Amino acid sequence: MALLEINNLTFASDGKTILDDIHFSIEKGDFLSITGPSGSGKSTLLKIIATILSKTNGEIVYKGEPLENYEATAYRKEVSYCFQTAVLFGKTVRDNLAFPYEIRKVPFDSEKAIAYLKSVGLPEEYLDKSINSLSGGEKQRVALVRNVLFQPEILLLDEVTSALDEANRVIIWEWLRSMREHSDMTILMVSHNEEEAGMADKRIHIVGGKITEREGF
Numbered sequence: 684m685a686l687l688e689i690n691n692l693t694f695a696s697d698g699k700t701i702l703d704d705i706h707f708s709i710e711k712g713d714f715l716s717i718t719g720p721s722g723s724g725k726s727t728l729l730k731i732i733a734t735i736l737s738k739t740n741g742e743i744v745y746k747g748e749p750l751e752n753y754e755a756t757a758y759r760k761e762v763s764y765c766f767q768t769a770v771l772f773g774k775t776v777r778d779n780l781a782f783p784y785e786i787r788k789v790p791f792d793s794e795k796a797i798a799y800l801k802s803v804g805l806p807e808e809y810l811d812k813s814i815n816s817l818s819g820g821e822k823q824r825v826a827l828v829r830n831v832l833f834q835p836e837i838l839l840l841d842e843v844t845s846a847l848d849e850a851n852r853v854i855i856w857e858w859l860r861s862m863r864e865h866s867d868m869t870i871l872m873v874s875h876n877e878e879e880a881g882m883a884d885k886r887i888h889i890v891g892g893k894i895t896e897r898e899g900f
């Protein structure tokens with residue numbers, strides 16, 4: 684059984700078709716990159732899978748069940764979406780990393796949080812840093828840690844490195860490679876960067892809302 688199946692998916696807004704007959708399926712542990720020109724509908728596709736936007740037509744099947752059968756909060760614990768620019772809240776890094784524990788009603792595990800921070804190159808003292816003192820790259824790395832602390836089934840990455848400098852981009856790429864080695868997390872990643880997209884083992888290319896190329900399927 685595929686982990687995620689997208690069948691005949693369309694999205695239209697204001698009479699304009701933005702996604703047209705999108706279909707593909709991914710297995711657990713797949714790493715899929717989604718590429719295509721600006722405005723082709725890549726982010727829209729990811730946001731529909733994340734349930735941030737609602738599809739117009741078609742079907743999304745997750746673990747054999749239509750998406751509509753899932754309770755939104757439960758689904759979002761399993762399918763985690765990272766924005767292009769990190770969205771942090773509260774005052775400190777700790778506030779952000781404690782959040783996934785709060786929603787699961789389990790005690791915060793600072794040792795695990797510190798280990799994850801270190802995995803993205805942020806030392807222990809970052810746990811109590813103010814989020815206002817972080818660079819854009821550091822914010823993005825904290826957001827990524829917050830998203831993976833509970834090992835989601837699917838990690839959705841929406842151009843997470845495109846606003847970052849080369850040094851931060853490389854740190855995130857290394858982290859992704861290491862995650863691939865040490866977990867079977869499924870990743871769907873929208874990317875503009877060829878080198879980044881090449882890290883994935885499957886790829887779809889979208890032009891004008893349609894898939895024009897598929898690799899690795």
Ligand SMILES: Nc1ncnc2c1ncn2[C@@H]1O[C@H](COP(=O)(O)OP(=O)(O)OP(=O)(O)O)[C@@H](O)[C@H]1O
Nearest residue numbers: 696697701719720721722723724725726727728736
């Ligand atoms: N909710 C919406 N309502 C109306 N139009 C939308 C909506 N979301 C996106 N669009 C339009 O849909 C098209 C695709 O946008 P989308 O952000 O998915 O493209 P993209 O391929 O991710 O682009 P980029 O690479 O520049 O981020 C654009 O023309 C955009 O203006």
